[in-house]
Amino acid sequence: MFHKMLLCFDGTRESHAALKQGAELAAACHAQVHLLAVIQAGAMALVGETLSAEAPLADYQQRVTDILNEGVEDLLALGVTAKGHMAIGDPVTEIAAAARALSVDLIVLGHHSRSALARWWRSSTDVSLLDIVHSSILVCIDRPDTTPPA
Numbered sequence: 001m002f003h004k005m006l007l008c009f010d011g012t013r014e015s016h017a018a019l020k021q022g023a024e025l026a027a028a029c030h031a032q033v034h035l036l037a038v039i040q041a042g043a044m045a046l047v048g049e050t051l052s053a054e055a056p057l058a059d060y061q062q063r064v065t066d067i068l069n070e071g072v073e074d075l076l077a078l079g080v081t082a083k084g085h086m087a088i089g090d091p092v093t094e095i096a097a098a099a100r101a102l103s104v105d106l107i108v109l110g111h112h113s114r115s116a117l118a119r120w121w122r123s124s125t126d127v128s129l130l131d132i133v134h135s136s137i138l139v140c141i142d143r144p145d146t147t148p149p150a
Helices: 013-029 057-077 091-102 115-121
Strands: 004-008 032-039 082-088 106-110 136-140
Touching: 004 013, 004 091, 013 032, 013 057, 013 106, 013 136, 032 057, 032 091, 057 082, 082 091
Parallel strands: 004 032, 004 106, 032 082, 106 136
Antiparallel strands: none
C-alpha cells in the first residue's frame, strides 16, 4: 500500500494526533517514515507557536530542531523509526520538495481548524499542495474522546 511516508510535524496538538495516526498506518504498512518540520523563512513565526520578531534565527532554528527531535522520539515510543528533516521556506513548497526528493507515496498532515491547515495546504502564493504533489495526502483530524466515562 504505502512504502514511504512523510509526516509533517509542528509540535501542535493536531500534529501530535497526525503523528499518532501516521505511526499506526506506517506500522501496518511497514512503511519507511520521514518526519518534516518547516521553518517559515521571513515570517519568523514558529508553526503552532509564536516567537517574538526579535528572536534570533539561531534560537528559532533550535526551537524547530527541538520540536523535530520530539516528534522523532514520539514516533520511536510508538514503535516507528523515522528520519527527521528540517526545511526553511514556504511550508507548501517545502513539503512538496521533500515529498519529491524522498519519493514518498503518502504525506500525513494534521488539521487545525483553518489557520494551520491553510498554512500546510496553501502557500503564500495560494498554490494548493494538492496541485503540486504526486503523493496521496492524509489529513488527520484530532477528535476528542467522546466515550462516556465508565
